Amino acid sequence: MRRNSLLTPRRERLARILVLAAWWGVVGYFAREVLGTRDANGEHLIAVAVLAYLAAWCPVLALSRWGPAGKLGRFAACTASIAAGIAVAEAPAALGRIDYREVFHTPTPPWRRSGNLADPDLLFARKPGSRLTLRFQGSDLHGLRDAPKDVYTCDTTLDALGFRNPAGLDAAEVVLIGDSFVEGLQVADDKLVSARLAERIGAPVANLGRTGYGPRQELAVLERHAAGFNPRACVWFFYEGNDLQDLGSYEAQRERVKALRPESFKRAWQARSFSRNAAGWLMRPGSRDGAPARERAGLLADGTAVYFSCGVHEGAPEAVAGRARPETTAGLRDVFEEAAEASRARGMELIVAFVPAKFRVYRDLCRFDDSSPCPSWPVDDLPTVVAGVARAAGVDFLDLTPALKSAAESGPLVYLADDTHWSAEGHRVAAAAIAERIARDRKP
Known part of the structure; x- marks a missing residue:
C-alpha cells in the first residue's frame, strides 16, 4: 500500500531530527539568556517566560504522534496567536503613542522620559506648550504594607518655556525658582504658591519651578529665563530634603547628558516597550514585604495619620550625619554667589527661601507607635547652615519653617499626609510668608 505522505521514511526521520535540533537550539539560546540577564530589569523575566513556554511544548513535541509538519503547524498557530496579542499592546509603543515606562512607573532618567527634552545645563526640560497629565500615589507610602x-x-498645560504658568504670561513682579515644591504637581493651578502670592501682592508672579531640579539647574533657570519676565524680585526655594544631594550628583549627571546620542527606532521602541516595562514591574518588589504603614505614621492630636518615608533628608535616616559637610556647603555658596551676581546684573532682588522637610515641621506634633523608628531620626541645624551660606554670598534669606510650624499647630495640614510635598494650605502659608517679607523689604 502506498504511504499517504510526501516524505520517504528516511526523509521523515531527517525532518524530525532537524526539527528537534532547531527546537533545542532555541531552548538553549533562551536558557543562556536567562543566565545572562539575571540582573537586567525586565529582560530576565521575558527570557524566563519564553523558556517556560518552549519547555511546555517539549512533551507535546516528544510524545505526540503528529508528523513534523503537524507539530510545527500547531506550535506556529499557538505562537502566532500569542504574538498577535503582544503586537496589539506593542503597537502604540512602536508608534510613540504610549510610553509604558510611565504606565508601569519604570525608573527612568528624566532626560529619557517622554515629554522631556535633554539639556546640557538643565539636564532636562519639559516640552514647551505641552499638556502634562499625571497620576501618582503619595511618595511617603512607597513600599509600606496596608497603606x-x-x-x-x-x-x-505648560507655557512656552515648559513651566506651569498661565498662557501668555510674559512679565511678572516676582519669579519663583525651585523644584517640585514650586511646580506643585499635587495641587491645582490656582492653589500654587505662585498663584497665591500673586493674589497677595496684586501683581503677576511667574512659576519657574520644575520637579527634579537641584541648585545648579535652578541657577541655570535664573540665568536663562528669569530676566525675561523683568521682575523686581526672585525667590529661590531651597529644599532641605534633597537639594544638597542634587548638588553633589549634578556634574556626573551632566556628563551623562552630554554623552547622549540620538536613539535608533529600535532602542527607543525597546525603552517604551510594553513587554519590557511590564516584566520590570513584575520583578520590582512590591509593598507586601515592606514595613507596616503604622510604623511610619505619626498621629496628630485629632487622630489624623501623617506618614514619613524619611527624616529631614531623603535617603536612609542613619546617613543624615555629615550631609552639610564643608565641601558641600562650599559648592552651595558658589551657586548662591553666582546667583547673586546674576540677579544684580538683571536688577532683581534675590531671596533664598528655606523649605523644611515635613518631618522637621511635624515631628514634635505627632505621637508614634512604639515600633516606629521615626522618633530616633535626628534633626540637624541645616536651616542655620544654609542661612549662613546665603548671607555670606550676599543673598537675603527667609526660613519658612516658623510659618509652616505655626500653621501646622493650629490649622489644616500644611503637608500632604502621605507625601513629602505641601498641601494647598502649605502653598498658601508659604505665599503669605513670602509676601510679608517682600512688603517688609520694600518699606522706606
Whole structure:
C-alpha cells in the first residue's frame, strides 16, 4: 500500500531530527539568556517566560504522534496567536503613542522620559506648550504594607518655556525658582504658591519651578529665563530634603547628558516597550514585604495619620550625619554667589527661601507607635547652615519653617499626609510668608 505522505521514511526521520535540533537550539539560546540577564530589569523575566513556554511544548513535541509538519503547524498557530496579542499592546509603543515606562512607573532618567527634552545645563526640560497629565500615589507610602491608596492627578498645560504658568504670561513682579515644591504637581493651578502670592501682592508672579531640579539647574533657570519676565524680585526655594544631594550628583549627571546620542527606532521602541516595562514591574518588589504603614505614621492630636518615608533628608535616616559637610556647603555658596551676581546684573532682588522637610515641621506634633523608628531620626541645624551660606554670598534669606510650624499647630495640614510635598494650605502659608517679607523689604 502506498504511504499517504510526501516524505520517504528516511526523509521523515531527517525532518524530525532537524526539527528537534532547531527546537533545542532555541531552548538553549533562551536558557543562556536567562543566565545572562539575571540582573537586567525586565529582560530576565521575558527570557524566563519564553523558556517556560518552549519547555511546555517539549512533551507535546516528544510524545505526540503528529508528523513534523503537524507539530510545527500547531506550535506556529499557538505562537502566532500569542504574538498577535503582544503586537496589539506593542503597537502604540512602536508608534510613540504610549510610553509604558510611565504606565508601569519604570525608573527612568528624566532626560529619557517622554515629554522631556535633554539639556546640557538643565539636564532636562519639559516640552514647551505641552499638556502634562499625571497620576501618582503619595511618595511617603512607597513600599509600606496596608497603606492608603489615594491617587493624585495633575492635568495642566505648560507655557512656552515648559513651566506651569498661565498662557501668555510674559512679565511678572516676582519669579519663583525651585523644584517640585514650586511646580506643585499635587495641587491645582490656582492653589500654587505662585498663584497665591500673586493674589497677595496684586501683581503677576511667574512659576519657574520644575520637579527634579537641584541648585545648579535652578541657577541655570535664573540665568536663562528669569530676566525675561523683568521682575523686581526672585525667590529661590531651597529644599532641605534633597537639594544638597542634587548638588553633589549634578556634574556626573551632566556628563551623562552630554554623552547622549540620538536613539535608533529600535532602542527607543525597546525603552517604551510594553513587554519590557511590564516584566520590570513584575520583578520590582512590591509593598507586601515592606514595613507596616503604622510604623511610619505619626498621629496628630485629632487622630489624623501623617506618614514619613524619611527624616529631614531623603535617603536612609542613619546617613543624615555629615550631609552639610564643608565641601558641600562650599559648592552651595558658589551657586548662591553666582546667583547673586546674576540677579544684580538683571536688577532683581534675590531671596533664598528655606523649605523644611515635613518631618522637621511635624515631628514634635505627632505621637508614634512604639515600633516606629521615626522618633530616633535626628534633626540637624541645616536651616542655620544654609542661612549662613546665603548671607555670606550676599543673598537675603527667609526660613519658612516658623510659618509652616505655626500653621501646622493650629490649622489644616500644611503637608500632604502621605507625601513629602505641601498641601494647598502649605502653598498658601508659604505665599503669605513670602509676601510679608517682600512688603517688609520694600518699606522706606
